[in-house]
Amino acid sequence: MGISHGPVALRASRELLRTAGAGFHYVEVRCPATELPLDIVGPTNGLIQIDTQLSYVLALRYHSDLPRGVRLVRASEGAVLNPADFEPFRAERYARIPGVTDETLAARYARWSEALVRSNPDWCARVERDGEPAGYVFAEPDEGDGGAMLTLAVASRGSTVPGMAVYAAAACMMRENGARRAHSTFSALNVPALNVHTQLGCRFTNSTLVYLLDMAAAMPS
Numbered sequence: 001m002g003i004s005h006g007p008v009a010l011r012a013s014r015e016l017l018r019t020a021g022a023g024f025h026y027v028e029v030r031c032p033a034t035e036l037p038l039d040i041v042g043p044t045n046g047l048i049q050i051d052t053q054l055s056y057v058l059a060l061r062y063h064s065d066l067p068r069g070v071r072l073v074r075a076s077e078g079a080v081l082n083p084a085d086f087e088p089f090r091a092e093r094y095a096r097i098p099g100v101t102d103e104t105l106a107a108r109y110a111r112w113s114e115a116l117v118r119s120n121p122d123w124c125a126r127v128e129r130d131g132e133p134a135g136y137v138f139a140e141p142d143e144g145d146g147g148a149m150l151t152l153a154v155a156s157r158g159s160t161v162p163g164m165a166v167y168a169a170a171a172c173m174m175r176e177n178g179a180r181r182a183h184s185t186f187s188a189l190n191v192p193a194l195n196v197h198t199q200l201g202c203r204f205t206n207s208t209l210v211y212l213l214d215m216a217a218a219m220p221s
């Protein structure tokens with residue numbers, strides 16, 4: 001996948017886009033809403049909007065206590081964060097790329113979560129309530145500025161614990177690790193995540209429109 005940032009590709013001709021994307025299966029174009037051209041309704045070069053990502057910051061000073069009955073075990077303390085127990089990430093845009101199956105979707109998030117655990121085992125944890133797995137959280141410290149990125153959060157398969165408890169535990173973990181604020185992005189299509197982030201007290205900072213060009217479909221026949 002080739003990735004481009006900003007509005008330039010939205011105006012590019014079909015031919016230029018095809019040339020720039022040569023060698024890739026897909027081209028993804030990300031354009032912050034604040035940079036969207038106002039003089040065109042949308043791209044007419046084959047790009048199709050597939051997602052809107054919402055960016056947020058969360059002040060962690062209000063998240064010093066774990067929810068009642070919730071326990072957090074970090075990967076660095078020996079917790080197993082088993083990707084086979086993740087709820088599927090069906091609302092995120094990777095799931096909407098043609099050809100992606102439940103298996104390839106699960107494999108993507110398994111690889112990603114395992115890489116996060118290897119890099120920052122103190123920032124990745126299993127969340128439990130009353131001894132049962134409730135979810136898994138994967139964060140990363142920001143270099144030097146007291147922030148943290150909440151990269152992935154996912155409920156345990158079939159768990160009835162509210163997603164809010166999983167996210168609140170993630171906030172506590174990041175605070176305990178010394179971060180003052182957390183930030184990240186997620187898809188506006190992910191309604192449960194939207195509601196959880198609102199309940200947590202996140203402040204939304206930007207939205208980024210995401211477009212996709214399928215290079216196979218874009219080639220002249």
Ligand SMILES: CC(C)(COP(=O)(O)OP(=O)(O)OC[C@H]1O[C@@H](n2cnc3c(N)ncnc32)[C@H](O)[C@@H]1OP(=O)(O)O)[C@@H](O)C(=O)NCCC(=O)NCCS
Binds near residue numbers: 152162166192
């Ligand atoms: C994101 C995730 C952890 C949320 O957990 P969850 O247990 O499914 O979320 P909930 O069912 O508690 O939904 C959250 C809130 O949204 C509400 N909600 C969910 N779907 C809704 C809908 N269609 N309309 C209105 N409200 C809705 C719920 O009622 C709940 O609010 P409440 O706590 O006030 O009742 C879970 O969906 C998940 O693991 N998804 C896959 C991974 C993922 O997408 N992670 C986020 C990106 S990294």
